[in-house]
Amino acid sequence: MSTQKQLQVSAIENGTVIDHIPAGSLFAVISILGLDKIPNQITFGANLESGKLGKKAIIKVADKFFENDEINKISLVAPHAKLNIIRNYEVAEKKDVEVPDEIIGIVKCFNPKCITNNETVVTRFRVEDKKNIALKCRYCEKITTRQEILMING
Amino acid sequence: MKNRSLVSINDYSKEEILRLLDVAAEFEENTVQPVLTDKVIASLFFEPSTRTRLSFETAINRLGARVIGFSDSSSSSTTKGETLKDTVIMVSNYADLIVMRHPLEGSARYASEQSSVPIVNAGDGANQHPTQTLLDLYSIKKTQGTLENLNIFMVGDLKYGRTVHSLLMAMTHFNPTFYFIAPDELRMPKEYRQLLEKMNIPYYEKTEMDNLNEADILYMTRVQKERFSDLMEYERVKNAYILQNSMLNNTRNNLRILHPLPRVNEIHTDVDANPKAYYFTQAENGVYVRMAIIAMILGIK
Ligand SMILES: [Zn+2]
Numbered sequence: 001m002s003t004q005k006q007l008q009v010s011a012i013e014n015g016t017v018i019d020h021i022p023a024g025s026l027f028a029v030i031s032i033l034g035l036d037k038i039p040n041q042i043t044f045g046a047n048l049e050s051g052k053l054g055k056k057a058i059i060k061v062a063d064k065f066f067e068n069d070e071i072n073k074i075s076l077v078a079p080h081a082k083l084n085i086i087r088n089y090e091v092a093e094k095k096d097v098e099v100p101d102e103i104i105g106i107v108k109c110f111n112p113k114c115i116t117n118n119e120t121v122v123t124r125f126r127v128e129d130k131k132n133i134a135l136k137c138r139y140c141e142k143i144t145t146r147q148e149i150l151m152i153n154g
Numbered sequence: 155m156k157n158r159s160l161v162s163i164n165d166y167s168k169e170e171i172l173r174l175l176d177v178a179a180e181f182e183e184n185t186v187q188p189v190l191t192d193k194v195i196a197s198l199f200f201e202p203s204t205r206t207r208l209s210f211e212t213a214i215n216r217l218g219a220r221v222i223g224f225s226d227s228s229s230s231s232t233t234k235g236e237t238l239k240d241t242v243i244m245v246s247n248y249a250d251l252i253v254m255r256h257p258l259e260g261s262a263r264y265a266s267e268q269s270s271v272p273i274v275n276a277g278d279g280a281n282q283h284p285t286q287t288l289l290d291l292y293s294i295k296k297t298q299g300t301l302e303n304l305n306i307f308m309v310g311d312l313k314y315g316r317t318v319h320s321l322l323m324a325m326t327h328f329n330p331t332f333y334f335i336a337p338d339e340l341r342m343p344k345e346y347r348q349l350l351e352k353m354n355i356p357y358y359e360k361t362e363m364d365n366l367n368e369a370d371i372l373y374m375t376r377v378q379k380e381r382f383s384d385l386m387e388y389e390r391v392k393n394a395y396i397l398q399n400s401m402l403n404n405t406r407n408n409l410r411i412l413h414p415l416p417r418v419n420e421i422h423t424d425v426d427a428n429p430k431a432y433y434f435t436q437a438e439n440g441v442y443v444r445m446a447i448i449a450m451i452l453g454i455k
Contacts, residue, residue, distance in 0.1 A: 109260075111259060113257075113258055113259050113279050113280070114258065114259050114260050115238070115256075115258045115259065115260040115261045115263075115264045115278075116260065116264075118258055119237055119238055119239065119258075119264070120237075121264055137260065138260075138263060139259070139260025139261075139263045139264055140259035140260035140278075140279075140281055141162070141259075141260070141281055141282070142259070143345075
């Protein structure tokens with residue numbers, strides 16, 4: 001019974017495993033991907049030991065396969081995340097996340113005087129620096145850096 | 155340019171800038187050209203700016219168009235809580251073009267996405283003020299005969315001054331050499347210096363306004379006390395960026411002094427009578443440039 005239960009938590013038959021999420025970004029990733037709003041079975045582990053990240057988090061989503069556009073949104077908070085696409089309990093494909101050219105929604109502009117922080121406007125940023133993350137606001141034209149990133153509804 | 159909003163100076167190519175300056179020169183030569191008598195232009199000033207508003211409304215009147223609008227938001231529906239989006243959609247149903255000034259940064263770009271008619275940005279907070287930049291370019295071209303290969307001296311607050319940043323961006327089309335004269339706390343931001351380096355445009359930085367004899371254009375701005383984190387530093391430097399007539403003795407004959415106005419004390423009044431002082435004519439040029447912008451967007455020129 002207990003081995004059976006263990007299996008249910010740790011393995012999925014079909015779906016996606018998102019690994020190497022920085023521990024502090026777990027809930028941001030859940031929010032960005034809208035995992036709190038879907039009916040799929042989801043398991044996650046937080047504060048797991050990881051050589052590379054110190055503490056990492058992992059999310060497993062049953063019966064869900066993300067489009068690249070969708071999954072790349074998490075690159076802002078989990079740039080080194082690794083995806084394992086699981087089919088029939090086997091890893092069918094591995095993927096890295098990539099920083100997209102444009103970020104729509106998700107992120108707040110850091111500039112309090114920006115129109116997007118004062119009226120209901122969908123934020124849009126062009127990614128000027130993918131490595132260090134520099135997001136140029138389409139509206140106020142100011143740069144939001146990685147340290148200044150705040151998630152909408154995050 | 156026809157039917158396109160003007161939000162940022164970067165919305166116009168080099169060729170478009172030059173064509174616009176030619177049309178502005180035509181309007182200066184013949185200011186009576188009522189080519190827009192069938193047009194209604196909205197002038198929406200969500201924050202007061204008498205100088206800019208009068209310049210635009212003079213331009214609109216000289217073109218023969220009618221103006222509707224408001225001169226500050228206390229007399230507009232925004233005080234009743236209407237969103238910018240709703241105001242812009244409503245007004246774009248009445249007018250053929252909207253001139254807009256707003257205290258929030260990015261408001262003009264956002265308005266241009268909501269409006270069914272072109273928007274001309276008359277200043278969106280500390281962000282962009284492209285018609286000021288175009289009148290600066292017009293003034294430079296008119297006084298120097300060209301925009302190419304000039305020595306542009308920029309003095310004062312180079313950190314926060316949006317007019318110097320926009321002018322710098324626009325001048326990069328024309329192979330300039332820049333001289334930045336500013337206190338350390340207000341030096342030209344790194345992003346602009348890096349951009350010039352990437353484009354192989356030479357620039358020199360100084361903290362002293364001593365040797366002006368290489369200058370073709372001297373662009374003055376105000377050093378404001380509230381920009382300093384260290385007030386001792388402000389007291390130490392505040393007089394170093396005030397232009398006196400005696401400092402112009404050995405300067406080039408073609409030198410012209412520009413300032414976006416209003417000035418406080420950064421240009422001594424003894425400079426005003428010097429033929430190299432150009433700031434009042436510069437402001438007047440704004441009317442011709444704004445006539446050209448409006449006429450071209452509405453497809454007349
Ligand atoms: Zn912004």
